[in-house]
Structures are given as C-alpha cells and as structure tokens.
Amino acid sequence: MGNSHAKGKLFVISGPSGTGKGTIYHELLKEKNTDFSVSMTTRAPREGEVDGKDYYFVTREEFLANVERGNFLEHAEVFDNMYGTPKDAVERRLERGRNVLLDIDVQGGLQVKAAMPEAVMIFILPPSMAVLRERLEGRGTETQEIIEKRLSQAINEMKLLAEYEYYIVNDDLETAIAEVKSIVTAEGRKVPDKIKSIISKYEEE
Ligand code: ADP
Ligand code: 5GP
Numbered sequence: 001m002g003n004s005h006a007k008g009k010l011f012v013i014s015g016p017s018g019t020g021k022g023t024i025y026h027e028l029l030k031e032k033n034t035d036f037s038v039s040m041t042t043r044a045p046r047e048g049e050v051d052g053k054d055y056y057f058v059t060r061e062e063f064l065a066n067v068e069r070g071n072f073l074e075h076a077e078v079f080d081n082m083y084g085t086p087k088d089a090v091e092r093r094l095e096r097g098r099n100v101l102l103d104i105d106v107q108g109g110l111q112v113k114a115a116m117p118e119a120v121m122i123f124i125l126p127p128s129m130a131v132l133r134e135r136l137e138g139r140g141t142e143t144q145e146i147i148e149k150r151l152s153q154a155i156n157e158m159k160l161l162a163e164y165e166y167y168i169v170n171d172d173l174e175t176a177i178a179e180v181k182s183i184v185t186a187e188g189r190k191v192p193d194k195i196k197s198i199i200s201k202y203e204e205e
Contacts, residue, residue, distance in 0.1 A: 008096065008099045009119075009184075010090065010100050010112070010118070010120065011100070011184065012120065013103050014108075016132060017150040018132050018147075018150065019125065020173065020176065024176055027177045028181065028184070033097070034184070035093050035099065037086070037090050037101065038056060039056070039083050039084060039102075039103075040055065040082075041055045041058070042060050066084065066086075067084070073085040073087040074104065074108040076105055076108045079146065079149060083104070083105070085108065085112075105157070109160075109163070120183070120187050121166065122166045122167075123168070125161075126169075127170070129151070133147070136151065166183050168180055
C-alpha cells in the first residue's frame with residue numbers, strides 16, 4: 001500500500017452572525033471524511049456549550065500565550081472576544097486526507113486565504129437584514145445590545161464578499177445545505193489536486 005491518498009481540503013465558511021453557519025456546518029459534519037476545527041476563544045461558554053467540543057474556552061492570558069507561540073493558523077478579535085484556529089490540528093487532519101471546515105469570521109477567513117491560497121472560501125448570506133434580525137433574536141443566546149452590535153457589523157462583513165469564491169443564500173435550510181454539499185463534492189473532483197494519487201493507484205495495481 002503506497003501513501004497515495006490526496007491531502008484533504010480546507011473549507012472556510014464565513015458570514016454574519018446569525019446567518020446560519022453553525023446550523024449548516026453541523027449538518028455537513030455528518031458527511032464522512034469531514035472534520036470540524038475546534039477554535040479557541042476568550043468568550044464565556046453559552047448554555048450547553050462544552051469545553052473542547054464547541055470551543056476551547058480560555059482566559060485572555062492563555063490566548064495571548066498561544067498567539068506568542070505561533071499556535072494559530074489565524075486569529076482575530078470578534079465582538080470584543082478573541083477567537084483563533086489551532087494550526088497543528090488542522091494540518092494533521094489535512095495530511096491524513098480529511099476535509100476540514102472552519103466557521104470563522106471574515107478577518108480570519110482572509111488570513112487563511114493568505115496563508116493557504118488553496119482553501120475553499122464559502123460565504124453564507126441571510127435572505128434579508130430583517131430575517132437576520134429574527135434569527136439572532138430567535139436564537140436567544142445574546143442580549144439585545146449584543147444583537148444590535150452583531151447586526152451593525154453584518155454589513156461590514158458582507159462588504160468583503162468579493163474575497164470569497166462561493167456564496168450561499170440561507171433562505172430554505174435544506175436547499176442551503178444541499179448547495180454547500182455540492183460545493184464540497186465538486187471541489188473534491190477537481191483534477192489538479194488529485195491527478196497524482198489517481199494515477200499512482202493504477203500503477204500500484
Ligand atoms: P451562525 O452560526 O451563523 O451565528 P446559527 O446557525 O446559530 O447562526 O443560526 C442562527 C439561528 O437561525 C438559529 O436559531 C438557527 O436555528 C436559525 N436558522 C439557521 N438557518 C435557518 C434557516 N434556513 N431558516 C430558519 N432558521 C434558520
Ligand atoms: P460565536 O461567539 O457566535 O460562537 O462566534 C462569533 C463569530 O466568531 C462568528 O462569526 C464565528 O464565525 C467567529 N469565529 C468562531 N471561531 C473563530 C476562529 O477561530 N477564528 C475567527 N477569526 N473567527 C471565529
């Protein structure tokens with residue numbers, strides 16, 4: 001058996017808070033060969049969130065120590081808290097041929113694109129600002145003040161849509177999930193990435 005598997009692909013999923021990234025993302029994780037990257041954050045855990053599963057919840061000091069050590073693929077301050085993607089875990093999984101999904105804000109997305117230009121960049125848009133507001137309020141995990149902050153930030157984030165390759169309007173959830181899955185499938189069938197491993201498989205027979 002040769003070590004002929006191709007590297008996995010990195011998918012960056014961004015979009016305004018409340019647009020449905022987390023919901024879509026959790027559906028995608030049911031696909032085989034797809035892993036979630038657990039981010040580190042200084043934000044307090046929400047009801048039901050588990051340390052090490054949803055996020056690694058750390059103090060600002062611990063977070064900054066990780067920045068110093070160069071442990072992050074990207075990191076950014078979002079809504080007064082720090083968030084970062086641990087680098088080693090992502091690289092190990094890609095090497096093993098796993099696809100990795102990152103649910104990160106646009107500042108982080110742009111850092112990933114600069115560091116790894118082969119990353120597949122997907123932007124999730126809400127059907128309208130009114131629906132975005134309903135979703136944030138309906139989720140009920142933030143105070144009204146924080147919801148207003150997230151809504152006013154949404155427009156700034158959407159202005160960076162041009163930096164992304166794909167966009168999905170999350171109106172009907174099932175449709176949006178199917179569209180993201182079709183992007184993942186199509187990306188997995190691109191020839192330049194896979195040509196070597198496809199041929200070596202035939203050679204090994
Ligand atoms: P994000 O991760 O982008 O902040 P969430 O995935 O938490 O957003 O979604 C915000 C809220 O909107 C949640 O309560 C979720 O159940 C709901 N939601 C997500 N997608 C849809 C959709 N297509 N239709 C209706 N509600 C949705
Ligand atoms: P929340 O606090 O609602 O879980 O996330 C708030 C925002 O932070 C979302 O836009 C989410 O995509 C982003 N985020 C989560 N983890 C990371 C990360 O590791 N890096 C960056 N840059 N953003 C993140």
